[in-house]
Amino acid sequence: MHKLTNKLKGNKLAQIILLVLYVLVTSLSLYLAQASVTAFLLMLFSLLILYYTELPDRLKWVIAGVVLIGVIPFVSSTGPGYQSYMEVATVVGIYVAMALGLNIVVGLAGLLDLGFVAFFAIGAYTYGIFATGQAANFMPFGNFPLSGESFWIFILIGCFVAALFGVLLGIPVLRVKGDYLAIVTLGFGEIIRIVFNNLDKPVNITNGAMGLASVKPPEIFGYQFVYPNQFYFIVLGILLFVILAVRRFEYSKIGRSWKAVRENEIAAQSMGIHLVRTKLLAFAIGASFSGMMGVVFAAKQTFVDPTSFTLLESITILVMVILGGMGSVPGVILGAAVITILNLQVLTEVTNYLNQLSLDGVISFPEALAPAKMQRFIFGAILIIFAIYRPQGLIPAKNPVFDEESLKEGSKKHRKEQITVEPDKGFQA
Amino acid sequence: MLAEILQSLPQVLIDGIALGAIYAVIALGYTMVYGILELINFAHGEIFMTGAFIGVAMLILMTGMGWLAAMPAVLALILVLVITSILTGFMGVGIERMAYRPLRNSPKLITLISAIGVSFLLQDLVRFITEYKRGNYILTGPSMFNEQFAIKFSSISSSFSDAFFKTSTLILIISVVIMMVALDFFVNKTKWGMAMRAVAQDRETASLMSINVNKVISLTFFIGSALGGATGVLFAVQYGTIDPYIGFILGLKAFTAAVLGGIGNIRGAMAGGIMLGLLEMFAAANLQLLTGGFFGAEYKDVFAFAILIIVLIFKPEGLFGKAVTEKV
Structure with a gap:
């Protein structure tokens, strides 16, 4: 071998x-x-x-x-099985984008955010409210629901609104550091969920626990997106954008300052990195990916309600990042895919299989142990095991390695150019 | 409006103190561990929840065997409290040994993630044991100490209405006071308490003074978890119904209480807990009235988290804590 x-x-x-x-x-x-x-x-x-x-x-x-x-x-x-496969693939895409967003906040900037699903909820509600008759309750003008063609603009709007909330959360939270931050973001996630759950009075904005039903499907030139195989391509498009953006960010000046802040805040600050701006950017960019996918989620499910945005979801996304490897883009993609497929396919399949066995009388299998209900157990175990034995995750993050010799040559060349350039300037002067 | 608030005030005070007492004891567990390890022990809320389940399971078992009828109810409760607190105490020590000690020198983020993992693991463990045994994970304990008393506040002044409380509330408050006094004595007056304070102040120097740091940390976890577990039993007796997910939000609020009182400060955690309980009950009773029907009682959790965020922003060292500057 x-x-x-x-x-x-x-x-x-x-x-x-x-x-x-x-x-x-x-x-x-x-x-x-x-x-x-x-x-x-x-x-x-x-x-x-x-x-x-x-x-x-x-x-x-x-x-x-x-x-x-x-x-x-x-x-x-x-x-x-076509639609169900495409459904799985679409959901994987949605979670990959969210996990990549959280990866910026947790993996690159080192800010543990336990309420990340709040931004997803904000994106979903942004589209959900305006693409159903709900907005007519509080908007003085306009004709609601908006047509499905507005979906494409709402991807951007969802992105901006989520980023805005990311900044709004970030501003007070920045004075808090380390583990306090985890608690505050956790509280923020719960606050958003409770608010969405109760914002049906005095003005009915979110329709409370009933949720928003029959959200308009996306539409372009009269072509409607209804089935998972159509959403698959939308998600793929957004995902491509997200992956490219993350890769560009990671090796840019911002990306490097995120890593510096993660390693040591005080040292980073003394190197001239603007702490507030750097952290706010991490929050905003991470949140914006989530917001975009929230819009897609609302359109795909055609139904939005607060139960989709619980703490368990936030932890699920965190598990994806930890499992794949904090700060590593391919790792996080792998982690998100593994966890989503585990959730949607493997656990339900195994449960069905075991139920079938116990129906046939081969084994007696208690309902309480059904793997589909054991998500918390499995996620908890993954978190502990990876924290203790493999904190760098399945595919550890790689830093680009530079060859010292070639760098020196490069800088020599650069210097020569400068030297040759300088006399020119002198002549002109 | 003021008259209505005054009317309900006595009842709010009693309910608030009962809830606050629970927050206070759980906050102690958070604050002790944070004081020594600088770690938010996310699993503490789950230890409280496990304590509640162990206690109810024992009470149900004792009812089934007829012991509960045979001995005085108070004796039975004390027995259950002691056994539960020993069990949860060892559980806390075990968690520290398995999930936190190997990570003592890793970055804080990793330890925190491990703590969240423990918390989720425990929730599901309790869920499936209960569901396996009883077919349903929501558990209702045997009803004990249900006698109602009324305090005639209306005889003091007609602007108050009468307040009602159960015997269990009284038992809860008395037990919590005993626990707090005992802990305060232990930490401030005994040799082990001194060792704990020393480790909290400076772990390395303490170890040079021939203090067994690992033992002290284990002891801290034992005491914190034992108190948490015992409070779980009291919670179950007071409120009746429990489910495996009560620990998380309650733990979060208890942590808020610990932060409110200044984290690492034991007396501060007690005061913070009572304060948060009172504020929350007051909010639940009067929020609708105060905001003209805009916010209802369902926002009381939002209110608690908002307090947390405000305290962390404006006074991160808490009401009774000392500000610490970070050393490079």
Whole structure:
């Protein structure tokens, strides 16, 4: 086995062939055995394999795009499980974007936010209120519900509103540090949920615990988005934007100051980093991703109510970040995918299987132990185990390594250029 | 409006003190652990909840075997309190040993995450044991100490109405006072208490003074968790129905109380707890009246968190704490 991996290492052609073979086999099995969840999961697994190949980055992106846009929707489209697969894939996309948002706050800036789902709720309610008749209760002008075409603008509005709330939360919280911050954000998350739950009087804004029903589906040029396979592409588009944004941020000046603040606030401040601005940016950007996905969530579910935004959700997103690796983009994507699929598919499938067994009388299986109810247990165990044994997560964050020699040469070249430039200036003067 | 507030004031005071007493004891657990380890022990609320479940389970068991009828109810309660507090005390020590000690030198964030993990794990553990045994995770204890008393405030002045309380409220308040006095004595007057204060002040120097730091930390967890568990039993007797998720929000509010009183300060936590209980009950009774029907009683949790946020912003050292500057 070791020999085999050694041989594969460095041999790009073999890696490509293996990858293509893997994709072909899994897509064929999914195509033939439509009802098999395993085939679908193995299919998604190909993206992880792709990550570990040694191909150039650009080629990896292209292959990932082909698999996500072409292969997965196509091979699963023929069978009865199509919509449920696409549903899973869409939800995975939504959680990946949120986890990437939380990753900026927790992983890069080191600010533990336990009320992150609040921003998701804000995004969802922003669209939910205006895309149902609800807004007519308090808006003096306008014709509600807005048409489905406004969805595209609302993605941006949701993003801004969530970012605004991120800043609003951030301003008071910045004076608080470390573990107090965790408690305050936790309180903030609960406050938002309670407020949404009770804001049906004196003016009915959120319709309280009843929730907002029949939210308008998105629409463009008369084409309506109703089914999960259509939302899949919207989510994919937003996700692409989010991933690109996160990667750009991570290695930019802001990203580096986030990391500096995470490592040591006082040292970072003495290096001239503006603490307030840096932290507020982390909150705002993290929240904005969540807000965008909140809008998509509201449109996809066509129903918004406060029970979707409990503390358990916030902790679920935190588990995704911790499991994948704080600060590591590929890790967080993997963590979000694993946890979502565990939640939606694996736990329910195992529960059904066990129930079937106990119906057949093979084993007696108590209802209380149903894995679908054990989320808290599983998440708690993951948090403890990863905190103690692998705090860096499944795919640890990597810092770019610079070759000292080439840097020196670079700077020499740079200096030479400067030297050559300087006399010019002198002449002109 | 003022007349109406005055009318309900005696009842608000009694309910507030009962609730505040519970917050105060749980806040002690938070504040002691924070004072020594600088860690928010998220699992403390769950220890309280587990204590409530152990206590109710024992009471139900004793009723089933006929013991409860055979011995005086107070004796039974004391027995249950003692056993529960020993069990939860050891649970606290175990949690520290398994989930916090290996992380003592890691970044704070990691320890906090481990604490959240413990909290979730315990919630589900209690949930499935209860559901497995009883088919439902919401548990109602045997009714004890239900006699109602009335204090005739109306005879003092006609602007007050009478306040009612149950025997269990009285028992709750008396037990909490005993616990607090005992703890205050222990921390301030005994050798072990001195060791605890020394470790809280400076762990390394304390260890140079031949104090066994690990033992002191274990002891702190034991005492805090034992008090929390005992309060859980009292809570279950006072309010009747319990479920595995009561610990989290209650713990959060108790933490608010600890912050209010100045974290790390034991007497401050007691005062903060009583204060928060009174404020919350007052808000629940009068918020609707005060805001002209804009906010109802369902905002009382928001009110508690708002207090937390305001205190943290304007006086992070709490009402009775000392401000600490961070050393580089």
